[in-house]
Amino acid sequence: MITLNVNGRAHSVDADPETPLLYVLRDDVQLNGAKFGCGLGQCGACTVMVDGEAIFSCITPISVLQNRKITTVEGLGTAQSLGPMQRAFVAEQAAQCGYCIPGMMMRAQALLERRPAASEAEIRAALQPNLCRCGTHMRIVRAVVQAAAAIKGGGKA
Amino acid sequence: MKITRLGGRQAVKITRREFIAGGGALVVSFALPAPLFAQGLPGALQKTPMLDAWIRVAADGRITVFTGKAELGQGIKTALLQIAAEQLALEPGRIELVTADTARTPNEGYTAGSNSMKDSGTAILHAAAQTRQILVAEAARRLGAPPERLAAQNGEVRAEDGRRIGYGALVAGQTLHVRAEPHSKLVDPAAHKVIGKPLPRVDIPGKVTGGRELRPGSAPARHGPRTRGTSAKLRRAAEIRRACRGRENAGRAEDPARRQLSRRCRHA
Numbered sequence: 286m287i288t289l290n291v292n293g294r295a296h297s298v299d300a301d302p303e304t305p306l307l308y309v310l311r312d313d314v315q316l317n318g319a320k321f322g323c324g325l326g327q328c329g330a331c332t333v334m335v336d337g338e339a340i341f342s343c344i345t346p347i348s349v350l351q352n353r354k355i356t357t358v359e360g361l362g363t364a365q366s367l368g369p370m371q372r373a374f375v376a377e378q379a380a381q382c383g384y385c386i387p388g389m390m391m392r393a394q395a396l397l398e399r400r401p402a403a404s405e406a407e408i409r410a411a412l413q414p415n416l417c418r419c420g421t422h423m424r425i426v427r428a429v430v431q432a433a434a435a436i437k438g439g440g441k442a
Numbered sequence: 443m444k445i446t447r448l449g450g451r452q453a454v455k456i457t458r459r460e461f462i463a464g465g466g467a468l469v470v471s472f473a474l475p476a477p478l479f480a481q482g483l484p485g486a487l488q489k490t491p492m493l494d495a496w497i498r499v500a501a502d503g504r505i506t507v508f509t510g511k512a513e514l515g516q517g518i519k520t521a522l523l524q525i526a527a528e529q530l531a532l533e534p535g536r537i538e539l540v541t542a543d544t545a546r547t548p549n550e551g552y553t554a555g556s557n558s559m560k561d562s563g564t565a566i567l568h569a570a571a572q573t574r575q576i577l578v579a580e581a582a583r584r585l586g587a588p589p590e591r592l593a594a595q596n597g598e599v600r601a602e603d604g605r606r607i608g609y610g611a612l613v614a615g616q617t618l619h620v621r622a623e624p625h626s627k628l629v630d631p632a633a634h635k636v637i638g639k640p641l642p643r644v645d646i647p648g649k650v651t652g653g654r655e656l657r658p659g660s661a662p663a664r665h666g667p668r669t670r671g672t673s674a675k676l677r678r679a680a681e682i683r684r685a686c687r688g689r690e691n692a693g694r695a696e697d698p699a700r701r702q703l704s705r706r707c708r709h710a
Contacts, residue, residue, distance in 0.1 A: 318652025359652040371650040378642065382515030383649030390650065419515060 287347050291316065292360035302348035306340075307331045309347050310357060318358035318387040322416075329415030332388035333357045339395035341414075358387035361394065370394050373432035374425075381419030389415050393429040401436050408433070482624040485564025486510070490548035494618040496569035497526070499577075503597055503610030505530060505537045507566060510550025511558040512542035513645050513655075518558045520643045522566055528629055528636040529570035530609075531594040534644075571626035573618060580612045 289296050289306075291314055298313050310316045310333070319342050322330030326341035333342045334356040362368030367375060370390050380386045389412060396403050396411040403411070408429045417425065483491055490496070490510075498506045507526045513519045519539055527534040540546050542553065550562055574594050581599035582589040584607060593600050600606040631637075648655030 316652060317654075357652065358650070362651065364647040364651045364653055367647070367651070371647075374650045375642065375646050378646060380515065380643075380646050380649045383645070383655065386649055387652060 287351055289314070289347060289350055289355060290353065291355045292357060298347065300347060303346045305343050306333070306345045306347050306350060306355070307342040310342060310355075316357050316359050319391075320384050320387060322384070322388075327416075328385070329388040329392065330385050332391045332415060334391050334395050337395060337398050339392040356391070356394075358390055361390065369435040370397075370429075370432045373428040373435060377424045377428040377431060379421055379424035379428040381421050385415060385417040385419075386425075389417070389425050389429075393425075393432065397429075397433055397436055401433065403433055405430055483622055484568045484624070484626075486548060486550055486561040487565045487568060487622045489550075490565070491621045493569050493573060493576075493620055493622055495548050496566055497530075497573045497618065499573070499609050499613045499618065501610045501613070503608050505532065505597075505609070506540060507537055507570070508540045508543075508547040509558075509562045509566065510542055510548040511562045512553040514553060515645070516558070517643050517645075518553075518562070519645050520641055521559060522563060523644065524636045524639075524641055525563055525567050526570045528634055529567060530574055531629075532597055534636060534641060536597060565622075567628065568622060568626040571628050572622055575627055576617065576620070577609055577612045580617070581607050584612075 286297050286299055287302065289298055289309065291310065296314050298309050300309055300313060307319055307321060310319050311321070319333050320330040321343060322328035324343050326344040329341070331341055331343040332339050334340070334354075335345070335350060336353050358371075362371045370393060374380065374386065374390060392412055392415055393408065396408065400407065405426065408426060412425070412429070487496075496508055498508075500506070505526075507522065509518070509522055511518055511522075519541060520534075523534040523537055523539050526532075526537055526539075530537070542550075548562075548565075575589075578589045578592050578594055578599050581587075581592055581601075585592070585601050585605055587601050591602055598606045598608045599612065645655045647653070
């Protein structure tokens with residue numbers, strides 16, 4: 286049994302220590318925000334935060350995650366009570382199919398928690414590992430810029 | 443179309459709209475022969491002509507609209523809701539839309555080729571308009587007033603003297619189990635309240651909160667080759683990464699296997 290701290294809640298998980306975090310999130314913890322894209326850490330759809338850092342959950346085994354703080358897109362807010370990053374993505378309508386979006390948001394969230402005053406250039410550079418096939422990149426960048434402004438303006442990241 | 447002079451040469455600028463209009467004209471010349479459209483019903487009503495396949499009104503007034511097309515992020519849930527809401531004289535938020543459910547919706551085949559609005563949108567447009575006409579006609583019968591003196595508004599039919607009946611009270615059993623007519627009394631575009639007005643995409647809140655938007659109505663999908671342990675794909679990826687350490691420059695190696703591994707390494 287491994288205990289994982291996901292979005293502030295402890296989950297005891299009965300899974301092989303080598304199991305990638307993504308599978309545990311989706312199958313055991315029932316959090317389906319993080320997506321399986323490539324399974325190789327090359328597309329970013331599975332991105333979540335561990336201790337404030339963006340990681341590929343599809344290639345991170347749960348054995349290294351005991352006692353570390355895992356945050357998924359569900360940890361940013363709910364449809365009824367959106368967090369600043371989610372509000373910005375809704376305001377900019379920054380999704381087409383939406384499959385890459387939770388990963389995009391978590392990588393952006395990690396950046397803004399580290400550097401709340403990140404410039405657009407820094408945002409673009411930080412989001413490099415995450416791919417979007419629909420082509421909503423410009424809206425995504427605008428949403429993150431907006432989220433940065435909201436957070437700077439006093440909102441919590 | 444706009445003709446401008448650029449560096450002494452004439453350039454013709456065609457707007458996107460003009461281009462599409464031109465393309466449309468081209469398509470018309472390839473239109474299929476008339477007998478295929480013998481039924482004369484608009485859009486996907488040709489294949490699924492019963493009104494209640496598209497729209498249901500519950501006794502408590504809840505409205506459900508059905509489409510065989512899937513939301514893929516192109517925004518059709520929002521657009522179809524706008525069409526139905528306009529013709530039913532309702533707020534879009536008061537309509538439940540069921541998409542591409544083999545047990546419940548019309549079978550509309552692929553969601554592709556920009557056909558969703560053309561086929562499903564047209565069907566819903568006319569089905570909703572005809573549903574409204576049926577509701578108004580029934581209200582006219584009950585209120586003893588001519589239908590043209592009645593107005594459908596916010597889920598009820600109102601008479602000039604203030605009497606009103608909710609949509610739910612106007613339907614019973616088979617009221618909407620009727621074939622669509624070829625022609626509908628559509629809302630005058632000049633009076634549109636919903637169509638043509640911006641409406642935030644209804645699928646986006648679910649997509650930014652880990653909701654079920656990507657799997658309408660179904661249990662959470664399981665992704666990936668296995669649910670536990672290490673998958674073959676992951677093991678292979680790890681092997682390649684291990685083998686790759688320090689070998690990025692082996693591309694010029696004599697051994698073809700090493701050259702191949704080196705090529706793979708760049709993507710590992």
